[in-house]
Amino acid sequence: MPGSENPKPISKYSELRQDIVSGDWVVIATGRARRPNDFIVAAKAGKNKDDKDCPFEKLEDSALLIITRGNEHFADLWQAGAKAKDWFIEVIPNKFPAFTPRQLCPSVAVEGVYRQIGGVGFHEVIVMRPHDRSIALMSVEEVTLLVTAYRERFKTLKPEQCVQYVSVIHNHGPESGASIVHPHSQLIAIPVIPPDVFKSLAGSLRYFTERQACVHCAMIEYEARTKLRVIFENEKFIAFAPYASRAAFEIRIFPKSHRADFENIPEEDLKPFAQALQRTLAVLYHGLKNPSYNFFIHTAPTDGGRYAHYHWHLEILPKTSIWGGFEFGTGIEISTIAPEDAAAFLRSVKLPPLRQREP
Ligand SMILES: [Zn+2]
Numbered sequence: 456m457p458g459s460e461n462p463k464p465i466s467k468y469s470e471l472r473q474d475i476v477s478g479d480w481v482v483i484a485t486g487r488a489r490r491p492n493d494f495i496v497a498a499k500a501g502k503n504k505d506d507k508d509c510p511f512e513k514l515e516d517s518a519l520l521i522i523t524r525g526n527e528h529f530a531d532l533w534q535a536g537a538k539a540k541d542w543f544i545e546v547i548p549n550k551f552p553a554f555t556p557r558q559l560c561p562s563v564a565v566e567g568v569y570r571q572i573g574g575v576g577f578h579e580v581i582v583m584r585p586h587d588r589s590i591a592l593m594s595v596e597e598v599t600l601l602v603t604a605y606r607e608r609f610k611t612l613k614p615e616q617c618v619q620y621v622s623v624i625h626n627h628g629p630e631s632g633a634s635i636v637h638p639h640s641q642l643i644a645i646p647v648i649p650p651d652v653f654k655s656l657a658g659s660l661r662y663f664t665e666r667q668a669c670v671h672c673a674m675i676e677y678e679a680r681t682k683l684r685v686i687f688e689n690e691k692f693i694a695f696a697p698y699a700s701r702a703a704f705e706i707r708i709f710p711k712s713h714r715a716d717f718e719n720i721p722e723e724d725l726k727p728f729a730q731a732l733q734r735t736l737a738v739l740y741h742g743l744k745n746p747s748y749n750f751f752i753h754t755a756p757t758d759g760g761r762y763a764h765y766h767w768h769l770e771i772l773p774k775t776s777i778w779g780g781f782e783f784g785t786g787i788e789i790s791t792i793a794p795e796d797a798a799a800f801l802r803s804v805k806l807p808p809l810r811q812r813e814p
């Protein structure tokens with residue numbers, strides 16, 4: 456390809472580059488480098504500890520969704536009017552997006568032997584009202600509003616033409632990568648299927664092809680029956696430590712009935728889902744003295760493919776260890792506690808009653 460050997464000028468947009476050996480995608484997002492100091496400070500102490508310096512205390516003009524404590528939904532500040540003062544959830548575009556909307560979907564560009572596509576997509580922040588109360592300390596009703604916001608924004612972004620996958624993530628604590636202390640989740644809609652999701656889909660499909668059954672349903676049935684690694688369950692959801700946990704105290708939360716798409720969670724399941732999430736994070740908080748963690752949802756892609764074999768779930772990875780040379784060199788993670796023991800410990804944690812606090 457003529458000219459393709461020339462280095463490209465630096466773009467203000469991000470780009471996705473593919474590793475031609477592994478097939479994995481990485482994002483090169485130079486626009487986010489405008490805040491290098493944010494990262495350094497955040498990694499050490501957590502930024503904006505004081506709510507006076509916090510960027511998430513007030514509603515933004517750019518709000519895309521506002522949910523009040525009474526579960527009323529508004530598309531912007533103007534629509535919310537006087538009810539805006541009762542806000543509990545606000546969704547805004549990320550000011551330092553890793554992915555940005557553009558007129559056209561990205562096409563593959565080639566540089567020598569390599570491939571890349573533009574970082575087209577959406578990057579939103581889902582802000583919860585309380586500055587210093589993490590999900591573990593919220594009520595189930597409050598967490599229900601949060602997962603309702605996940606579902607609403609997911610449904611809004613899913614039909615966007617360039618979007619192949621919508622990722623819901625939450626970082627908590629200084630070791631998690633959270634650059635701002637105030638509780639917030641992120642929703643990132645991207646034009647490729649991410650490598651970890653791709654692997655999870657492929658493994659589920661392989662099991663389904665061999666046995667005509669869902670691998671996740673098989674795990675759920677076994678874990679619910681043996682109770683060896685179960686941490687919490689209600690009528691609709693189950694949380695357990697995976698048999699092959701990648702990190703100490705890893706937890707996955709599954710809907711008990713088979714469902715590929717998170718965004719199709721029925722209205723009546725939102726509260727049981729929120730309860731499973733809140734209770735699980737609460738036992739981590741009280742049992743391990745507020746560890747840093749990441750959680751994310753794995754669900755079927757939105758690229759129009761057939762994923763009926765998949766079973767959506769939420770994965771919680773406490774930051775209980777730091778990757779060293781063995782982990783990076785082999786991809787094999789070392790967990791220093793047996794999942795059975797981790798689950799037994801978390802089951803034994805006594806939760807104090809939730810204090811009612813405003814906001
Ligand atoms: Zn705040």
Ligand SMILES: [Zn+2]
Binds near residue numbers: 671673712714765
């Ligand atoms: Zn299933």
